[in-house]
Structures are given as C-alpha cells and as structure tokens.
Amino acid sequence: xxxxxxxxxxxxxxxxxxxxxxxxxxxxxxxxxxxxxxxxxxxxxxxxxxxxxxxxxxxxxxxxxxxxxxxxxxxxxxxxxxxxxxxxxxxxxxxxxxxxxxxxxxxxxxxxxxxxxxxxxxxxxxxxxxxxxxxxxxxxxxxxxxxxxxxxxxxxxxxxxxxxxxxxxxxxxxxxxxxxxxxxxxxxxxxxxxxxxxxxxxxxxxxxxxxxxxxxxxxxxxxxxxxxxxxxxxxxxxxxxxxxxxxxxxxxxxxxxxxxxxxxxxxxxxxxxxxxxxxxxxxxxxxxxxxxxxxxxxxxxxxxxxxxxxxxxxxxxxxxxxxxxxxxxxxxxxxxxxxxxxxxxxxxxxxxxxxxxxxxxxxxxxxxxxxxxxxxxxxxxxxxxxxxxxxxxxxxxxxxxxxxxxxxxxxxxxxxxxxxxxxxxxxxxxxxxxxxxxxxxxxxxxxxxxxxxxxxxxxxxxxxxxxxxxxxxxxxxxxxxxxxxxxxxxxxxxxxxxxxxxxxxxxxxxxxxxxxxxxxxxxxxxxxxxxx
Amino acid sequence: xxxxxxxxxxxxxxxxxxxxxxxxxxxxxxxxxxxxxxxxxxxxxxxxxxxxxxxxxxxxxxxxxxxxxxxxxxxxxxxxxxxxxxxxxxxxxxxxxxxxxxxxxxxxxxxxxxxxxxxxxxxxxxxxxxxxxxxxxxxxxxxxxxxxxxxxxxxxxxxxxxxxxxxxxx
Ligand code: SF4
Numbered sequence: 001x002x003x004x005x006x007x008x009x010x011x012x013x014x015x016x017x018x019x020x021x022x023x024x025x026x027x028x029x030x031x032x033x034x035x036x037x038x039x040x041x042x043x044x045x046x047x048x049x050x051x052x053x054x055x056x057x058x059x060x061x062x063x064x065x066x067x068x069x070x071x072x073x074x075x076x077x078x079x080x081x082x083x084x085x086x087x088x089x090x091x092x093x094x095x096x097x098x099x100x101x102x103x104x105x106x107x108x109x110x111x112x113x114x115x116x117x118x119x120x121x122x123x124x125x126x127x128x129x130x131x132x133x134x135x136x137x138x139x140x141x142x143x144x145x146x147x148x149x150x151x152x153x154x155x156x157x158x159x160x161x162x163x164x165x166x167x168x169x170x171x172x173x174x175x176x177x178x179x180x181x182x183x184x185x186x187x188x189x190x191x192x193x194x195x196x197x198x199x200x201x202x203x204x205x206x207x208x209x210x211x212x213x214x215x216x217x218x219x220x221x222x223x224x225x226x227x228x229x230x231x232x233x234x235x236x237x238x239x240x241x242x243x244x245x246x247x248x249x250x251x252x253x254x255x256x257x258x259x260x261x262x263x264x265x266x267x268x269x270x271x272x273x274x275x276x277x278x279x280x281x282x283x284x285x286x287x288x289x290x291x292x293x294x295x296x297x298x299x300x301x302x303x304x305x306x307x308x309x310x311x312x313x314x315x316x317x318x319x320x321x322x323x324x325x326x327x328x329x330x331x332x333x334x335x336x337x338x339x340x341x342x343x344x345x346x347x348x349x350x351x352x353x354x355x356x357x358x359x360x361x362x363x364x365x366x367x368x369x370x371x372x373x374x375x376x377x378x379x380x381x382x383x384x385x386x387x388x389x390x391x392x393x394x395x396x397x398x399x400x401x402x403x404x405x406x407x408x409x410x411x412x413x414x415x416x417x418x419x420x421x422x423x424x425x426x427x428x429x430x431x432x433x434x435x436x437x438x439x440x441x442x443x444x445x446x447x448x449x450x451x452x453x454x455x456x457x458x459x460x461x462x463x464x465x466x467x468x469x470x471x472x473x474x475x476x477x478x479x480x481x482x483x484x485x486x487x488x489x490x491x492x493x494x495x496x497x498x499x500x501x502x503x504x505x506x507x508x509x510x511x512x513x514x515x516x517x518x519x520x521x522x523x524x525x526x527x528x529x530x531x532x
Numbered sequence: 533x534x535x536x537x538x539x540x541x542x543x544x545x546x547x548x549x550x551x552x553x554x555x556x557x558x559x560x561x562x563x564x565x566x567x568x569x570x571x572x573x574x575x576x577x578x579x580x581x582x583x584x585x586x587x588x589x590x591x592x593x594x595x596x597x598x599x600x601x602x603x604x605x606x607x608x609x610x611x612x613x614x615x616x617x618x619x620x621x622x623x624x625x626x627x628x629x630x631x632x633x634x635x636x637x638x639x640x641x642x643x644x645x646x647x648x649x650x651x652x653x654x655x656x657x658x659x660x661x662x663x664x665x666x667x668x669x670x671x672x673x674x675x676x677x678x679x680x681x682x683x684x685x686x687x688x689x690x691x692x693x694x695x696x697x698x699x700x701x702x
Contacts (some may be wrong), residue, residue: 137629137666144665153665161633182634185613187581187595189588190631202693211630212585215666234660237589237685281592300599301543307596317687318589357535528587531628 006083007033010052019044021339024088028253031076031402032084039089042074043099043125046108048275054078054085055383056105058477058494059112061119063093065147072096072119072146076108077477077494082401084468091121092361093146100126107383107499114532118145118217125372130406133210133531135162145421151218167206170196175203176515182211189527193516200512205505213531220491225251225325228488232478233320236529241267241274242471243493243529244323246478249467250405251325254482255459263327265406269340269443270310270319270328275472277306277318279387279429279436282524286426287358289518290367298354302347309343312336327453341444344437355430368423370401372519374507375420382506383499386474387432388523391417391424398470402488407470410442422522458486473497473526495529560568565696569608573619577609577699580618580642584635584674585667587644589685590652594622596688604692615641621700623675626654626661627668639675649698650677653684660684 014021014068019041027035037045049056058077071090091098097215100123101108112123113132120143134140137159143149167398169177175198182190192208220231233240245267252259259267280303287295311317313336322329358364374384379392389396397414399407415431417424444481459482467478474496483489569577581594593619597604597609612618616637627635639648653659658669668674681694 134549135630149665155629155665158636159629159632162630182631183582183615183638187583187591187611189583189586189591190634211634212583212628213630213666214585214626214627214661215664216627216661218666219661219664234587234589237587238592240589294540297600298539298543300596300602304596304599304601311687317593318685319611320589320684353539357539360535448669526588528585 003056005033006081007085007100010049010054010085010144011035012383013052014045017044017048020416026086026464027256028250028463029086030253032086032466032468034086034088035169039091039098042089043101043103045087046076046099046101046104049078049085049087050104052080054080055380056101056107057084057383057475058479058492058498059101059108059114059341060479060492060494061116061121061145062481064090064147065120071077072121074098074115074121076101079402082396082398082527084402084466086466091525096121097124098122102126102128105383106381106502106531108527109502111498117143118141120146130166133213135165135210135213136160137213144215144422149218151215151221162178162208166209166210167194168196168204169204172198174198180249191527195516200514202508202516203514205508205516207501207505209501210529210531212528214528216493217491220488223488224486225255225488228491229323229325229481230321232491232493233323235532236526237318237320237495238244238278239274239471239473239476239526239529240320240497241270242476243325243478244321245271245492246467246469246471246476247324247480248325248336249469250465250478250480251459251467251482252465254463254465254480255457255469256326256463257326257454257457259327259404260451260454262331262450263452263454265443265447266328266332266452267323269332269440270322271469271471272357272440273306273310274277274319276433276436276440277303277310278472279433280306282521283358283426283429285521285524286368286422286518287364289521290364292358292361292364295354295358295364296503303349306343309340313340316498324415324453326456327451331452332447337444337447341441344440349439350433351430351433365423366520367515368426369421370419371422371515372507372511372522373419374503376418378506379420382503384474384503385499386472386496386504387425387428388496388500389474390415391428393418396475398468398475402468404469406443406446409446410439412439422518425522461485469498473500473524493529493532495526497525497527497530500525501530564700565607568699572699573608575608577620578612578618579609579620579622579695580612580615580638581622582624582635582638584623584625584631584655584671585661586625586652586654590624593685593688594651594691597691602688602692604672607696609695611672616643617637618645618646619650620647620695622649622651622695623671623677624651624655625671626658626663626672627674629666629668632668632674635671635674647678647698648675649694650680651694652686653682655675656680656682
C-alpha cells in the first residue's frame with residue numbers, strides 16, 4: 001500500500017455516477033478507509049465495487065441502541081491490492097430493508113443471511129432467502145444480536161431438531177440423496193451435508209452449518225478487553241493465536257495503544273508455530289483420507305513434537321491465552337532461542353525427506369491430482385483466501401500485501417499453485433511450512449529487546465478498531481467497538497472459513513463420493529469459526 | 533516403497549511408555565485399565581466422540597490420542613464411527629442448542645451399559661461460553677454424565693488419565 005488513500009479514484013468514480021459517498025475519519029479502523037452511503041445506494045455500491053475489481057471480504061451488522069433513530073448499521077469490507085475499504089450504511093429497526101451484495105458477490109451470500117437471522121435485516125434481492133445461522137433455538141421473530149434480545153434468550157425446555165430446512169433436491173432416474181451429519185464418523189466438528197448423487201458421482205452438495213453456533217458475538221458484549229481476548233482465542237481452537245491476535249490488534253487500535261516490538265515479534269512467532277502445526281496435521285490427514293497411513297503417522301509424529309515444544313516454550317500446546325491486549329502473557333526465556341532454531345532446521349530436513357516420499361508415491365498422488373478442482377475463477381468469485389485461494393492462483397497474503405508489524409520487516413514468500421486440486425492445496429501447505437520455518441528463524445534472529453506488554457488503557461466509548469492478520473487458514477478480520485467503561489459493544493471475527501465452505505460445495509462437483517473426505521480435508525474449514 | 537520402509541525402520545517405535553510426565557501412577561493405571569477393559573469390555577473399549585459445540589480445541593487433543601506418541605489403542609481403546617458400537621461417549625463443548633437433539637439421539641443410539649464423559653472446561657461447566665440463548669453449557673445440563681475431564685483443552689495425557697479413571701472405577 002503505497003498510496004495514502006488507495007480508494008480515492010474509486011470514490012471519485014462513485015461520485016461521478018451520482019452515488020452519495022461520505023468519507024469518515026475513523027481512527028482505529030486505519031489503514032482501512034471508511035465511507036458511509038445511503039441505504040438505497042447499498043446494492044449499487046456492491047455492483048460498482050465488483051466492477052472496480054474489489055474482493056468482498058466481510059460483512060456484519062450492529063444494532064446501535066439509543067442512537068440515530070435506533071439504527072442498525074450494516075458494514076461491508078472490500079479489499080483491493082492489499083487496501084481495505086469499509087463501507088457503512090444504516091437501516092431503521094422499524095424498516096430494516098436493504099438491497100443485497102450477493103448478486104454481485106457470491107461471497108456475501110452467507111454473511112448476509114447471518115445478518116438477516118441475527119438482526120432481522122431483509123436483503124431484498126438476495127437470491128436465497130433461507131435462514132442460515134438460525135435453526136430452532138430461537139424464533140424467526142427474534143434476533144439475537146439486537147440490543148433488546150437478552151443473552152439468555154427465551155429457552156425452551158428442549159430445542160427441537162431442525163428438520164424443515166429446505167435443501168435443494170434433485171430428481172431423475174438413478175439420482176439419490178445421501179444425508180450426512182451433524183454427527184460425523186470421525187473425531188471432528190458437527191455439520192450436515194446433503195449429497196445428490198448418480199452412482200458414485202456427486203451432482204450437488206449442500207452444506208448446512210450452524211450446529212456449533214454458541215452465540216460468540218452476543219456473549220462478547222459487555223466483556224472487558226482481557227476477557228474478549230480469551231473468547232476470541234476460542235472462536236476456532238486451531239486458530240487460537242490468530243484470532244486472539246486479530247482481536248487484540250483491533251482492541252489496541254481502538255485504545256490508541258501499540259504493543260511493544262518484542263511482544264509483536266513473539267506474537268508472530270506463535271502465529272507461525274500455529275501455521276506449521278496445522279499444516280503438518282492437515283498433510284497427515286489428507287494422506288490418511290486416501291489410505292496412506294504412512295503419511296498420517298509421520299506427519300502426526302512431527303505435529304505432536306512441535307506442539308510439545310510450543311507447550312514447553314509458551315506453556316500451552318496451542319498457545320491459548322498467550323496473546324493478551326497490549327502484548328503477550330509471558331516473555332520468551334533465552335534458553336529457547338537456540339532450541340527453536342535447531343528445531344526449525346530439523347523439521348525442515350524431515351519435511352524435505354517425507355514430502356519427497358509423498359510426491360513419489362503414485363498410489364497417493366493418483367488420488368490427489370485432479371481431485372476436487374476449484375478453478376481460479378470460482379475461487380475468485382467466492383473470495384477465497386489462504387491455502388485454498390493460493391492453490392487456485394489467488395496471490396494474496398496479508399503478511400506481504402497489507403503488511404503489519406513485524407512482517408513489515410521480514411520477507412514472506414507466498415507459494416502459488418494453479419491447478420486448484422487437492423494436490424495443489426497440499427503442496428501450498430508444504431511450501432508454506434518451509435516459508436514459516438524461515439520466518440521463525442528470522443524472527444528469532446531479529447527479536448527486539450524490551451518489555452512484552454503495554455499497560456492497558458481503557459478506550460473511550462465508541463472507539464472502534466479493526467485487526468487484520470494472516471492466520472493459517474488465511475485472512476482474519478476482527479472488528480471491535482467499545483461501549484462505556486471499556487466494555488465491548490460489538491465484536492465480529494471473520495474467519496476465512498466463511499469463504500471456504502462454499503468453495504467445498506463447488507469443488508466437489510463431479511467427484512466421487514469416496515473422495516469427499518479428502519476434498520473436505522484439503523479445504524479444512526472451521527465449523528466453530530463459521531458458526532460463531 | 534523402499535524409502536517408506538527405510539523411514540519406518542529408522543524411526544522405530546516412538547510410542548512413549550507412559551508416563552511421559554513423571555507420573556508413575558499412569559503406567560499403573562494403564563495396566564489396571566487393560567485389565568479392567570479385559571474384565572468389563574472383553575478386551576476392547578469402544579469410544580464414540582461427539583462434538584456438541586466445541587471450539588475444536590478438544591477434538592484436536594482427542595485426535596492426538598491416535599498419534600504414535602500416545603497410541604491409545606495399545607490399551608485396547610479405540611474410537612468408533614457409530615454410537616451403536618460404542619461403550620463410551622466422550623462429549624465436548626458447551627452443548628449448543630442446535631446440537632441438543634443430536635446429543636439426545638446419539639445417547640439413545642448408544643447401547644447400555646455405557647459411560648458418558650464430559651470433556652473440557654466447556655463440557656464441564658460451559659467454559660468461556662457459559663449458558664446463553666445459543667448454548668446449554670455443561671454436558672450434564674443435557675444428558676446424564678458419569679465423569680468429567682477438565683482442561684481447556686485437556687491434554688492427551690489428561691484425557692488418558694480421565695478415561696482410565698472413569699473405567700478403573702469399580
Ligand atoms: S474446553 Fe477449551 S478447547 Fe475445549 S471446546 Fe471449550 S474452549 Fe475449546
């Protein structure tokens with residue numbers, strides 16, 4: 001991002017087309033530019049942004065109580081070339097109607113349906129009006145993220161099963177349906193999948209998620225900063241470092257506070273360790289899902305050793321609660337500097353040996369090459385990111401393209417593949433591990449001295465902040481707004497899984513049912529991070 | 533193929549003789565467990581794991597029990613796909629309301645006698661999520677629970693100890 005206001009030409013263009021745009025100074029949201037538009041222009045803003053080549057990155061609402069006609073704010077976050085534009089509009093509680101961004105951006109589909117379920121905002125030209133997050137735990141006339149909805153809800157004696165959801169149905173001779181879940185065969189999170197198949201070939205897959213919805217956005221309200229960081233670290237357990245970092249960054253920006261350099265470098269160290277651990281686990285799991293047990297055991301062994309080392313150094317196998325607002329919970333003991341460097345070298349050597357075997361095993365690659373293809377066009381339409389995007393030619397990494405400390409001082413190579421198949425997603429993971437190990441060594445070599453925390457400063461009411469970081473699945477966007485007394489008024493964490501779940505539905509087309517597990521694992525969306 | 537065999541031979545068996553964390557009691561419990569599983573379950577304890585709304589941290593640690601460090605199968609413990617084959621349910625999460633009915637049905641599909649263990653801070657008392665419009669909190673708020681394994685998440689060793697204790701109980 002070299003320009004000061006990278007979206008200036010776009011905003012000029014909007015003004016020319018007669019769209020009333022107001023630029024807003026919003027301190028904690030920088031470097032994102034913030035604009036407000038009229039509700040009637042919302043849909044057109046989406047079309048224009050699409051034509052301008054922006055990615056639709058995130059969308060959320062907020063019920064601003066006691067303000068401006070009791071308005072519900074709607075946000076959409078666009079990204080282009082590593083610059084972010086945050087657009088806002090408002091609708092009244094009495095007439096919460098807005099045109100949709102989904103016709104321009106398929107990526108907006110589920111976030112808008114989430115907003116519909118949680119705030120009661122109707123997106124008029126949305127192609128799919130079905131509910132998404134709401135099953136049967138609250139009534140269709142109740143909106144949990146409205147201010148007047150109590151966090152405890154109105155509990156029923158028992159929550160009925162969600163059996164009236166209208167799945168797409170296929171008809172014709174030889175077509176049959178396979179329902180799976182929410183309880184799956186393995187030790188994994190719950191969700192429901194509906195396959196329409198002919199013989200072994202998948203014609204259509206529809207995912208129904210929301211089973212792990214535990215009201216994260218609602219129970220965030222009223223927390224203090226430390227308590228929100230703990231909650232953010234549990235949005236998705238495998239991304240605890242990344243989510244805690246993004247939320248802490250957002251809160252620090254809102255408070256006008258910077259974490260000391262040493263703390264920020266340690267955060268990156270943890271974040272890279274988290275990336276390596278998950279990629280190791282995923283490569284093993286991909287191998288396992290096609291019956292290549294050797295890969296499963298070897299990569300499982302490496303992951304376990306890596307996690308144990310994380311525990312020794314940071315005190316927790318996932319490094320949960322190690323990132324706190326203002327810094328990190330504990331300093332790195334000097335004795336670990338060398339062991340971590342050696343560990344990185346040793347792992348790199350091991351990975352080289354193992355991946356050579358993996359790439360040289362026809363029985364394995366045969367199942368991975370050409371399986372579960374997501375074309376670059378499809379990936380781009382869905383706004384994919386992380387290893388899913390990068391396996392389909394989407395060359396974006398927040399660490400490099402919208403950089404933040406300490407990555408502004410480091411070289412991050414971004415591996416790119418173009419075939420979009422399971423094999424490419426595995427290769428990206430492998431290459432990302434190698435990059436991460438180099439980054440870890442650079443982090444250790446350049447680790448600044450000094451304190452590992454700044455004293456927390458309570459932000460004034462209405463301070464907002466945006467934290468955008470590269471988690472192991474891709475870009476995480478975390479929005480916070482403080483209310484009175486340093487208490488959280490709104491928290492929205494956008495996990496990359498919001499974009500990768502729809503990708504799974506697309507890439508499974510024309511694959512055989514037995515390849516679903518490996519396709520799914522190659523994408524590895526988080527249920528919890530998506531369901532919130 | 534030769535390289536695979538070579539690698540396997542070089543690495544050898546890395547399953548750690550428990551306990552890795554200086555707890556002599558674990559080996560002891562391990563032996564008791566084997567004996568107990570022999571008596572009660574004909575040599576093999578089948579566990580069905582159910583995520584009832586967790587953040588997935590607990591799942592990752594339960595999965596880790598199958599890696600070659602812990603290799604929990606050596607004690608006769610294995611994870612099964614169907615509750616109908618299970619002697620024990622390991623339930624994680626603050627039970628999300630959206631999973632409530634699924635939990636009841638899973639329990640109903642598990643033949644008696646069976647044991648239900650609530651896993652994690654969430655399974656124990658709702659953890660960071662507590663009870664809300666979306667979550668019932670503790671597993672015991674939804675189905676009867678025989679034992680609890682705390683931790684956020686409990687480590688694989690915690691899990692082993694918890695399972696062994698639940699089984700070891702006369
Ligand atoms: S106990 Fe901790 S790790 Fe387990 S589900 Fe709850 S928050 Fe996640």
